[in-house]
Amino acid sequence: MLDLSLFDQHVIGQDTEDPLRFAFTAKRGAHSAGGVRPVAPPQQGTVWQNITQESGATASSRQRCLYIHIPFCRVRCTFCNFFQNAASRQLVDRYFAALVSEIKLKAALPWTQAGEFHAVYVGGGTPTDLSADQIQQLGELIRSHFPLTGDCEITLEGRINRFSDETFYKALAGGFNRFSFGVQSFNTQVRRAAKRLDERETVLERLTDLSSTQLAPIVIDLLYGLPHQTLDIFEQDLQDYMATGAHGIDLYQLMVGGDAPMLNLVEKGRLPAPATTPDKASMFALGVEFFDKHHLKTLSVNHWARDNRERSQYNSLAKTYAEVLPIGCGAGGNLGGYTLMQHRQLDKYMEAMEAKQMPIAMMFSQHPLEPMFATLKSGFDAGVLRRSDYQTLGLEDAFEYLTPLFERWQNLGLVTIEPDYIVATLAGRFWSVTLAQACIEVLSHQTEKLKIA
Incomplete structure (x- = not known):
């Protein structure tokens, strides 16, 4: 069972009569992302x-x-x-x-x-x-x-x-x-x-x-x-x-x-x-x-x-499911389970291209749960999480595992829980990136716990 006491208000939100304006302190990033x-x-x-x-x-x-x-x-x-x-x-x-x-x-x-x-x-x-x-x-x-x-x-x-x-x-x-x-x-x-x-x-x-x-x-x-x-x-x-x-x-x-x-x-x-x-x-x-x-x-x-x-x-x-092939100085993308960032410095990019080398500046291995994270990001971007999306991935237990968090957010006025759906309210739509990031952090924490155990 998910223990919400392990997380602070950046994840679970704040008790407030005005969740649109005060459920969280501020948006933490332009996009949500996994480890x-x-x-x-x-x-x-x-x-x-x-x-x-x-x-x-x-x-x-x-x-x-x-x-x-x-x-x-x-x-x-x-x-x-x-x-x-x-x-x-x-x-x-x-x-x-x-x-x-x-x-x-x-x-x-x-x-x-x-x-x-x-x-x-x-x-x-x-x-x-x-x-x-x-x-x-x-x-x-x-x-x-x-x-x-x-x-x-x-x-x-x-x-x-x-x-x-x-x-x-x-x-x-x-x-x-x-x-x-x-x-x-x-x-x-x-x-x-x-x-x-x-x-x-x-x-x-x-x-x-x-x-x-x-x-x-x-x-x-x-x-x-x-x-x-x-x-x-x-x-x-x-x-x-x-x-x-x-x-x-x-x-x-x-x-x-x-x-x-x-x-x-x-x-x-x-x-x-x-x-x-x-x-x-x-x-x-x-x-x-x-x-x-x-x-x-x-x-x-x-x-x-x-x-x-x-x-x-x-x-x-x-922003969600697709692999993205990056081209150009400063371009970013992801493919094959890796996130890529190309040289941002124009001279380094030009040197790489003159040598016919790939202009990769940084490369990261994505989190093993990235397919699930992508589903969460897609759902919150659309304003609706569908249980069927997780069943397609074979990850329906994640939907169940997150239910205490969804219930918390429903009490705060951020989402409405329906049979097989989590629907963002107006406040939830405003905080959509924050909600997606919170789910990702909770699931990442659980993954680390299982590794330690």
């Missing part, structure tokens, strides 16, 4: 060789995605902790040549050709800092070198700023069929504080034009909790999204850490502090109520679609 063990650098090459030479049923049995990273931005957003390189034409051109080499190397691997890819995501950074011709060439390379499913979603991420008609139509010609733009907020004051380019009217007009073509789903990201972003401004952001006609939207909670410039600006009094966790919870609730009112389709706890063209395949697969 991993580092693979020593001398062993990484052998492990990589063993994984990628697989070409049989084992290599093709899991869903798979492709992630390609473009590590350049012309401007660093004040909330960003992932900035890598300032874009310049010469540097981008040199990088693109190396990227093409890596694409061809990895496309030729037996593992790559053993199964079809369900979704491709080109992220960054700012992929739209590539030239229009490079974007078209990249799409053509993806389509010609990788086995893709017939309905494969191929997403190009970017900024509205300088995203011209030429870029859009060449991206379509190259095979991109979904576009994701990091708007973060439409409000000009909020955007300036975040170092986002373009004013509200420019962003609105461009998104409206792109969406009206109906040539591909246009999706935007909004952050909630930014400096200057009051509830009223956030509600206007939601209304602005509806006015554009864009096909899908993600709402992401602002999390600022590391060396993000916003921290220094707030400390020096040059920016007001970002929203508190309770205030961000209020914004999330406003967003859910707004999209319910306008009858948008819920794809996950933080993603909505206006119509059936928007599926958000990469987000739902890569």
Whole structure:
């Protein structure tokens, strides 16, 4: 039996009359994750060789995605902790040549050709800092070198700023069929504080034009909790999204850490502090109520679609079940039971590619329970845990083992227990990553206990 007294409030939650705002102190990370063990650098090459030479049923049995990273931005957003390189034409051109080499190397691997890819995501950074011709060439390379499913979603991420008609139509010609733009907020004051380019009217007009073509789903990201972003401004952001006609939207909670410039600006009094966790919870609730009112389709706890063209395949697969083949400087992925991170330093990446070596910076062996962890992450991301998912894995005892924790959360107002289902409430949806992480920690603790015994 699960003994909840072994865990603190970071796992079991706090007794409160307002679980949406106070069930936990704060979100602990952008994504939940299980324990991993580092693979020593001398062993990484052998492990990589063993994984990628697989070409049989084992290599093709899991869903798979492709992630390609473009590590350049012309401007660093004040909330960003992932900035890598300032874009310049010469540097981008040199990088693109190396990227093409890596694409061809990895496309030729037996593992790559053993199964079809369900979704491709080109992220960054700012992929739209590539030239229009490079974007078209990249799409053509993806389509010609990788086995893709017939309905494969191929997403190009970017900024509205300088995203011209030429870029859009060449991206379509190259095979991109979904576009994701990091708007973060439409409000000009909020955007300036975040170092986002373009004013509200420019962003609105461009998104409206792109969406009206109906040539591909246009999706935007909004952050909630930014400096200057009051509830009223956030509600206007939601209304602005509806006015554009864009096909899908993600709402992401602002999390600022590391060396993000916003921290220094707030400390020096040059920016007001970002929203508190309770205030961000209020914004999330406003967003859910707004999209319910306008009858948008819920794809996950933080993603909505206006119509059936928007599926958000990469987000739902890569965060949970799918293996992800990483390509590019700073790209991360996982395959064959291992998590991989490629060199973040551009010079190290370029050196590896010039030597035709795999640019692996770090490699980790995943937890033995990773399939179960993936099921938990997927369930909480969707807002529903299904007992049948665990029976498919042969892990139904885990569902039973976690029941005391589910009962605790039901008493707190975070979930509702139904026959064979655990359904997240509004509060549970806001804390979904925290709940998934708590389940992972409980199961990891039990695994360690059994090892010791």
